[in-house]
Each structure stands twice: as structure tokens, then as C-alpha cells.
Amino acid sequence: MIMSQAMHACKQAQFWVHFLLAVDISITLISLSFSSSSSLNMELEKNKHDSNKARDLNDSRTVIERGRRIKIAAEIGLVASSKGRQWSRALHRRLLRKKGRDYSNKNGCNNYHMIKSEGKEDHEEGGDEVVEIERRVKVLQSLVPGGEAMEMESLFEETADYIEALEGQVSAMRALATFLDGLEKKWIM
Amino acid sequence: MEKDTFFSISNKLEFPLPPSSSSSPMNHHHHQQQHQHQHQHLPEFLHVNWTHSGDQSATNGHFESALSSLVSSPTAPPVAGESVVIRELIGRLGSICNSGEISPPSSHFTGNHSAANSCYSTPLSSPPKLNLSMMAGNLIPPASLPAFSGDPGFAERAARYSCFSGKSNYNQFSRVSLSSKSLKAMDSMLEGSQMAGKVSSPPTPMETEFKTAQEVSSVSGESNSRKRKSVMKGKAKETTTTTSIVNVSKGGEEDENVYAKRWKSAEDGKTKAEENNSGEVSGQKQGKDSNAKPPEPPKDYIHVRARRGQATDSHSLAERVRREKISKRMKFLQDLVPGCNKVTGKAVMLDEIINYVQSLQRQVEFLSMKLATVNPRLEFNMENFIAKDTHSMVHPLEAAAAAAAAAASAFPYSYQPQQGTTLEALTMQMQPHDGFADIPPQLGNFWEDDLQSVVQSFNNGSLPTSHMKIEL
Numbered sequence: 001m002i003m004s005q006a007m008h009a010c011k012q013a014q015f016w017v018h019f020l021l022a023v024d025i026s027i028t029l030i031s032l033s034f035s036s037s038s039s040l041n042m043e044l045e046k047n048k049h050d051s052n053k054a055r056d057l058n059d060s061r062t063v064i065e066r067g068r069r070i071k072i073a074a075e076i077g078l079v080a081s082s083k084g085r086q087w088s089r090a091l092h093r094r095l096l097r098k099k100g101r102d103y104s105n106k107n108g109c110n111n112y113h114m115i116k117s118e119g120k121e122d123h124e125e126g127g128d129e130v131v132e133i134e135r136r137v138k139v140l141q142s143l144v145p146g147g148e149a150m151e152m153e154s155l156f157e158e159t160a161d162y163i164e165a166l167e168g169q170v171s172a173m174r175a176l177a178t179f180l181d182g183l184e185k186k187w188i189m
Numbered sequence: 190m191e192k193d194t195f196f197s198i199s200n201k202l203e204f205p206l207p208p209s210s211s212s213s214p215m216n217h218h219h220h221q222q223q224h225q226h227q228h229q230h231l232p233e234f235l236h237v238n239w240t241h242s243g244d245q246s247a248t249n250g251h252f253e254s255a256l257s258s259l260v261s262s263p264t265a266p267p268v269a270g271e272s273v274v275i276r277e278l279i280g281r282l283g284s285i286c287n288s289g290e291i292s293p294p295s296s297h298f299t300g301n302h303s304a305a306n307s308c309y310s311t312p313l314s315s316p317p318k319l320n321l322s323m324m325a326g327n328l329i330p331p332a333s334l335p336a337f338s339g340d341p342g343f344a345e346r347a348a349r350y351s352c353f354s355g356k357s358n359y360n361q362f363s364r365v366s367l368s369s370k371s372l373k374a375m376d377s378m379l380e381g382s383q384m385a386g387k388v389s390s391p392p393t394p395m396e397t398e399f400k401t402a403q404e405v406s407s408v409s410g411e412s413n414s415r416k417r418k419s420v421m422k423g424k425a426k427e428t429t430t431t432t433s434i435v436n437v438s439k440g441g442e443e444d445e446n447v448y449a450k451r452w453k454s455a456e457d458g459k460t461k462a463e464e465n466n467s468g469e470v471s472g473q474k475q476g477k478d479s480n481a482k483p484p485e486p487p488k489d490y491i492h493v494r495a496r497r498g499q500a501t502d503s504h505s506l507a508e509r510v511r512r513e514k515i516s517k518r519m520k521f522l523q524d525l526v527p528g529c530n531k532v533t534g535k536a537v538m539l540d541e542i543i544n545y546v547q548s549l550q551r552q553v554e555f556l557s558m559k560l561a562t563v564n565p566r567l568e569f570n571m572e573n574f575i576a577k578d579t580h581s582m583v584h585p586l587e588a589a590a591a592a593a594a595a596a597a598s599a600f601p602y603s604y605q606p607q608q609g610t611t612l613e614a615l616t617m618q619m620q621p622h623d624g625f626a627d628i629p630p631q632l633g634n635f636w637e638d639d640l641q642s643v644v645q646s647f648n649n650g651s652l653p654t655s656h657m658k659i660e661l
Binding site: 063064066067068069070071073074129132133136137139140143144152153156157159160162163164166167169170173174176177180181184 | 519521535536540545554561
């Protein structure tokens with residue numbers, strides 16, 4: 001148990017390091033999004049010398065757009081930090097596909113509830129527990145990138161790795177957010 | 190400090206091994222010659238993919254190349270010598286398991302073990318762990334090494350196996366090497382490489398390990414002849430799996446036993462072999478979950494223990510093995526997901542896992558939105574914070590800090606049309622590159638280019654300071 005914890009710490013530190021690299025991207029994106037965003041390109045060009053342009057930078061639309069771009073950056077970091085994994089490759093493919101389309105959220109966070117309600121309506125089969133477990137496995141497959149292609153054993157393993165990667169990502173982003181927050185509030189400065 | 194450790198270990202690897210085992214000194218020399226001969230060919234290739242972490246990775250590149258040359262050397266000696274090599278390796282590991290201590294000069298493996306242990310607590314220790322698993326393996330074509338090096342998951346698995354296994358190993362060194370993929374890939378490779386030969390790897394208790402190592406080494410001599418043919422085919426495969434790491438098992442380590450069983454079962458997918466196993470094993474029925482296992486006669490096939498009173502036909506055995514695999518992985522997930530220790534049962538456990546993954550994903554979205562609302566009121570002094578060293582992980586953040594820390598000042602706002610394409614360029618960059626080290630240089634360039642544009646784009650007090658206060 002101690003070993004697994006230590007290993008976990010190692011892995012998280014590694015993700016942190018890899019993710020900081022992608023945070024580089026995200027910082028770039030943050031800065032970029034202040035100057036332009038895909039939806040605001042034309043607008044900004046028009047308002048190039050307008051002092052009002054700053055007002056648009058914190059519109060809800062632009063913030064959302066910026067958030068999406070940052071999320072993409074986070075996903076890039078996630079992919080980069082854990083190459084060689086099936087979910088990592090699937091996520092990479094998803095990102096590349098996304099590139100040509102809208103940067104919309106692709107995570108099905110509500111799938112679980114959907115499937116659960118469907119299950120209640122469905123006729124319960126004889127192997128009750130098996131059905132239940134199968135349902136949950138389906139949900140997990142929808143959560144983990146590339147999960148549909150995996151069967152149960154590998155799905156669990158990919159899930160474990162994915163969870164670790166996500167934890168690393170969350171901690172990195174949280175630290176970054178806290179740091180920038182502190183700067184703004186002048187704790188640090 | 191880490192670098193020193195790595196270097197010393199790699200040095201130990203390259204120097205003559207003490208005659209602790211009964212192997213012939215000829216093999217040692219042969220190994221060394223192979224070392225030096227092959228050492229030059231690999232590093233430049235490896236270094237390409239290891240530049241991202243600077244010195245440490247260079248060290249690891251050397252380390253890895255040394256190990257890979259080590260690994261490849263056993264294949265060179267003549268057929269008769271192979272069994273000798275294998276016996277020597279087994280004997281050495283037997284000595285390792287007996288001592289229970291890790292003394293670097295004693296052998297390759299102990300050296301690597303100490304590498305694993307010494308670097309266990311260091312964050313960036315994945316490359317040595319990789320080496321650890323590679324060392325017991327076969328010829329690894331250089332093409333697969335970068336893949337090895339780039340996989341932290343792999344490192345984790347290797348580390349887990351190696352750290353669990355301070356004890357002896359069996360004749361699996363013969364012809365397999367750890368793949369860089371996940372366990373699943375390894376399983377599939379194992380199944381795919383059925384023709385590459387079967388490896389038997391029964392776990393052993395602590396007391397009788399050394400003895401059984403001797404037994405195994407004698408048996409392995411016979412089984413090697415059978416495996417030799419299939420080994421040739423196995424060599425052709427780009428990634429093969431090693432059961433050596435897996436089958437090294439502490440006596441008291443239940444997890445490792447289950448892992449060993451998983452490897453065994455994965456390798457032995459053929460019905461005939463399983464029937465053989467069940468035929469052999471049914472005569473020695475034991476409690477499956479007991480940690481202290483009496484030594485099994487090492488055979489050429491994978492052993493799957495049959496429980497008392499349970500069916501021993503191939504299907505149920507395979508089913509049981511699969512269930513063990515799944516429960517093992519669920520246990521690991523249970524460790525990962527916080528607060529799942531009290532939960533029992535697959536369904537509830539899966540519920541918890543799903544909730545956790547969903548919450549993590551939601552947190553990521555949340556945090557990305559929060560970062561989006563960060564409002565830079567900044568003043569820039571370009572010379573202070575442009576990152577010159579693109580290989581350092583800390584610099585981007587420091588640069589950002591320096592940038593953010595400056596007071597706001599007025600800059601003319603200029604819109605540069607090419608900025609919007611940076612993301613596309615970035616994501617396009619990722620596609621053709623397999624090596625992780627390729628990313629930092631481009632990122633560094635992007636950073637510098639965009640930072641310049643950022644500098645020009647910020648205004649002073651005209652930015653409204655509205656940002657959400659989100660509780661984390």
C-alpha cells in the first residue's frame with residue numbers, strides 16, 4: 001500500500017511536470033484570448049483603435065470561449081503527459097478532430113444519469129447484478145476517452161491511469177489558478 | 190543527486206560482475222564487449238527523445254542504452270550458451286532473493302533494483318524504472334525504446350513489479366522483454382506471442398525461493414531447448430512481454446501472486462496448455478489466496494491453481510483467471526479513488542469510480558473557466574521574463590509570474606492576425622511528433638512569439654477587473 005502511494009506520488013509529480021509544459025500553452029492561450037478569439041476576430045479588427053474594445057474582453061461569451069480554449073490546452077497537456085496509453089491516443093485523436101470544428105465540450109457528464117433512468121425503465125433481466133455492472137461499465141466507457149473500444153479489464157486499467165492523469169491536471173490547474181488569483185489580489189506581489 | 194545515482198548504477202552495469210553466481214566468466218566478458226560495442230549506437234537515438242528534461246534525461250539515455258545493450262547481448266551468444274546465460278541470471282536472482290538486500294555491485298539486477306529503490310521516491314524516476322524492466326528482457330529493437338521512455342504508465346507498472354519483486358526470478362528471462370504498452374497491450378501481446386513459447390513462472394515462498402531457483406534453473410535448461418525455436422519467432426516481434434518481472438514475487442505479496450497469475454494466464458491462452466495445467470495442478474490443490482505457496486514444479490506451461498472442490502476445466506479456469514484480473518484492477522482503482530475502502534461490491538465500487546471521474550472532469554472544466562477569467566493587469570519588461578531555456582519546466586511559470594507581477598502599464602493595442610492560428614499550429618505540431626521532447630522547442634517558440642504580442646496588447650487601467658470568485 002505504501003508502495004502504491006509512493007508510486008502515485010511519483011506519477012502525479014511527473015504529470016505535474018508534463019502538464020506545466022502544457023500550462024505553457026494554456027498561458028499562451030490566456031494571453032491570446034485576450035487579444036483575440038475565434039469568435040471575436042472580426043470584431044476586434046473593427047474595433048482596433050476603439051477604447052471600448054477592452055470592454056468586450058470580459059463578456060460572458062468571450063470568457064466562455066476563452067475557457068474552452070484553456071480546456072483544450074489542458075487536454076493537450078493531459079495527452080502529452082501520458083503518451084502510450086490508449087485513452088491518451090483516443091483523446092489525441094479527439095483533439096485533432098476538434099481542431100477543424102467548433103471547440104465544443106465533448107465530455108458526456110450527464111451520461112450516467114441518462115443511462116440510469118433508462119435502466120429503470122428497462123425490463124430487468126435475470127442476471128441482475130450483471131446487468132447493473134454492465135450499465136456502469138458502459139457509463140465508464142463513455143467517460144474515459146476511447147473507452148468504447150475497451151473491454152472490462154483494460155478499461156479498468158485505463159481508468160486508473162486516466163484518473164491519475166486527471167488528478168495531476170486538476171492539481172496543476174488549481175495551483176495555477178490560485179497563483180494567478182494571489183497575484184491579482186496582491187498576496188504575492 | 191538523482192543523476193549521480195543513475196550514473197553510478199549505469200557504471201556498475203558496465204563493469205565486470207563479481208563471480209557470485211556460477212556462470213562462466215566468458216559470458217561476462219562477452220556481455221561487456223557487447224555493451225561497449227552497442228553502447229555507441231543507441232545513445233544518439235535515445236537522446237533525441239530524452240532532451241526534454243535536460244541532464245537527467247541524458248543520463249537516463251545512457252542508462253537505457255547500456256541496459257538495452259545488456260539486454261540485447263544474451264541473444265548473440267550461441268545456442269548452447271543461452272541456457273548458461275539463463276541459468277546464470279536465475280542463479281543471480283536467487284542470490285538476490287536470498288539476501289533480500291540490494292547491493293549494487295553484485296549483479297545487473299541488484300544494481301537495477303537499487304536504482305528502482307533509490308529513485309523510488311524521486312518524482313522523475315520513470316526512466317530507471319523502465320530500464321529495470323527492460324533489463325531482464327530480450328533484444329529490444331531501438332525503435333521501441335522511445336516508446337518505452339515515453340510512457341509513465343509503463344514505468345509505473347514496471348516499478349510496481351520490480352519493487353514488489355525483490356526476490357528471485359525464474360526462467361522467463363529467456364525470451365521476453367517488457368512491452369511499453371499497458372497491461373492490456375501486454376496481455377494481448379502475450380496472447381499473440383503464444384507461438385513464441387510458453388513460460389512457466391510459479392510464485393514461490395520466501396523460504397524455498399533459493400532452492401526452487403536452483404530447480405528452476407535446471408528445468409529451464411530443458412525447456413529452453415523447446416523455447417529456442419519459438420524464441421526466434423518471438424525476436425521478430427517488436428514488443429514482447431516479459432513475465433520475468435511479473436513472476437518475481439515476494440512470498441508474502443498476494444498482489445504479486447495475482448499479477449503473476451494474470452501473466453501466466455495471459456500467456457497461456459491455449460486450451461491444451463490449460464488442460465495440462467489443470468491436470469498437473471489438480472493433484473496439488475491449495476487455497477488460492479494463501480500467501481505461502483509451496484514450490485510448484487516448474488514446467489513449461491503456465492500454472493493456474495485450482496481451488497479445492499472447484500472445476501478444473503479450461504473454461505472455468507480461464508474465467509477464474511479473468512475474474513482475478515478484474516478484481517485486482519478494481520482493487521487498484523479502489524486505492525486511487527478516495528473513500529472507497531469501506532465500499533464492497535463491484536457495482537457500488539463502479540459507482541464511486543464513475544462519480545470520481547466525473548467530478549475530476551468537472552473540476553477541470555471549472556478550473557479552465559476560472560483561468561479564463563483571470564484578468565491580467567500587467568506591465569512588462571521583456572528582457573526579464575522571456576524564457577531562454579525552453580527545456581526547463583519552471584521557466585514558463587516563472588515568466589508568467591514575472592509578467593503578472595508587474596504593474597499595469599500602457600501598451601498600444603495591436604492585433605496580429607496570426608495569433609488565432611496558434612492553437613491549430615500547436616495541435617498540428619503534436620500529430621507528427623511521437624517524441625515528447627519535440628514539443629518543448631515549439632512551445633518555447635510559441636511562447637516567445639505570443640508573449641511579444643501579448644505585451645503589445647495589454648492596456649493599463651482600462652481593463653475592468655471583474656472576475657468570479659469561485660470557491661475551489
